Amino acid sequence: MACVELEGRILIIDVGLSFPSGDMPGIDLVLPDFDYVRNHAERVEAVVLTHGHEDHIGALTYLLREISDVAVYGTPFTLELLKGKLEEHQVSDRCELRTAVPGEGASVGPFTMRFLRVTHSIPDGMAVVVDTPHGAILHTGDFKIDQTPLDGRPTDLHGLAEEASGAGVHLLLSDSTNAEEAGYTDSERSVGPVLQRIVENAPNIVVAACFSSHIHRVQQIVNAARANERVVAFLGRSMLNSVAAARRLGILQVDDRDVIDIAEVADLDPGRVVVICTGSQGEPFSALSLMAQRQHKWVKLDEGDTVVLSSSLIPGNEPAIHRVVDAVYRTGADVYHMPADPVHASGHAAAEELRLMLSLVRPRWFIPIHGERRHLQHHARLAEEVGIPRDHIVICEDGDMVEVGERVAIIDRVQAGMTFVDGLGIGDVGGEVLRDRRKLAGDGVVVVVVTVDSQTGELVGGPDIVNRGFVYEETSQDILDEARERVIAAIGETADARVTDPSALQQDIRRALGRYFNEVTQRKPVILPVVMEV
Helix, strand or coil, X not given: CEEEEECCEEEEECCCCECCCCCCCCCCEEEECCHHXXXXXXXXXXXXXXXXXXXXXXXXXXXXXXXXXXXXXXXXXXXXXXXXXXXXXXXXXXXXXXXXXXXXXXXXXXXXXXEEEEECCCCCEEEEEEEECCEEEEECCCCECCCCCCCCCCCCHHHHHHHHCCCCEEEEEEECCCCCCCCCCCCHHHHHHHHHHHHHHCCCCEEEECCCCCHHHHHHHHHHHHHCCCEEEEECHHHHHHHHHHHHCCCXXXXXXXXXXXXXXXXXXXHHEEEEECCCCCCCCCHHHHHHCCCCCCCCCCCCCEEEECCCCCCCCHHHHHHHHHHHHHCCCEEEECCCCCCCCCCCCCHHHXXXXXXXXXXXXXXXXXXXXXXXXXXXXXXXXXXXCHHHECCXXXXXXXXECCCEEEEEECCCXXXXXXXXXXXXCCHHHHHHHHXXXXXXXXXXXXXXCCCCCCEEEEEEEEEECCCCCCCCHHHHHHHHHHHXXXXXXXXXXXXXXXXXXXXXXXXXXXXXXXXXXXXXXXXXXXXXXX
């Protein structure tokens, strides 16, 4: 998510979300911190979406709770995917959807924009050019330079070259995701023959898992199925939504007679069926995960079946993916996955393509975007290699405010970071809550219940100790017995000192047990004293 400000107005480029990592227990989604936009909501002119992936459009429905009466620009497929989200979150009336046509432009408020087609792992990706008094800002979005894309619509190199002519590109913001990968990213077409051979040689049912938005991959799986006289069944909510949107726009070509409902699979010869589903990242309750555990309602994997994970491993998801792959192998099915089998081609430009973009655009200033710090640094090094001076390359972090004048420089910082979505709560889970959850997950919790005399502070009932995730009671009863003695001793001392304040008693219990548990177990469980007065 980036904000471009001109003449007191704000143009937002992309509003993406991310998914929680393993150290975020209980979190469902991670949103950008909207604080800056929220504080300047009346200045927001429009939102431009470069493509329809969740990490670029997924948080827009949450942002529209903060702002309204805003124009949203996107290509037809991006807007088609967005419509369902807007309706689900009941914010359709808070924005006006406007179709962006690559090769053309648009003006809104003080912003003059041009849109350029780029290839990516989702149809209808685009780069955005925004004019400023000092020259154009070119934001590539996510891209690769695929010379043979499945839809015949390659990255608009001619349009990029035209932007470099005349006044030229003052500032380039370019995707850095694959900056560490040497050479060129494989064309999407390279995956088709591999999928074709897998389906051709499969004796029974084929289950192919991929990202639901990767319509070109879905198309190639469909093509492989039809070439081998098989029907296809789509499985997974997001897969069904993406496929329906792509078919409405004519982006996905599949005949109705070649598509069956997943409930019909059991009634057909398994050698005539290909199931295209979600779950390539090992999501716990996805279709593929349930199949691997033999718990799926419609598809039961067995020996001789074939499973294809046609996607990359997103960093952080490796354990979940490996767990699902192992579980699938246990069913007896054959498994094809990256990097062992070439069943996936990345949607992001590798080093040589990034060099080509830099050489073609010839920006006066450069900011690498989209990636970890190491990706940004590596991309900056590529920019130096093609002739951009080091002092004209600015590496930014979330929250940096960059002034674009004759010089481009970081001049300030604004509040930025992550907002957590937990169930229906948005932003009510912060760092302290997450730390408590991690501690609970790591060392468990001990609840101590005592009853004391409200006048004297003396113990009249308990202590009762209940633990979860700390020690196993049957084998560690001696630890819990000693813990009770420590609580009795601590309350005795406070009673002698005539302390009756429940909060002070809780603190003494917490201190006594914390010290003891650390001595005997080297663990620090969360200790919750409950003091009842009579």
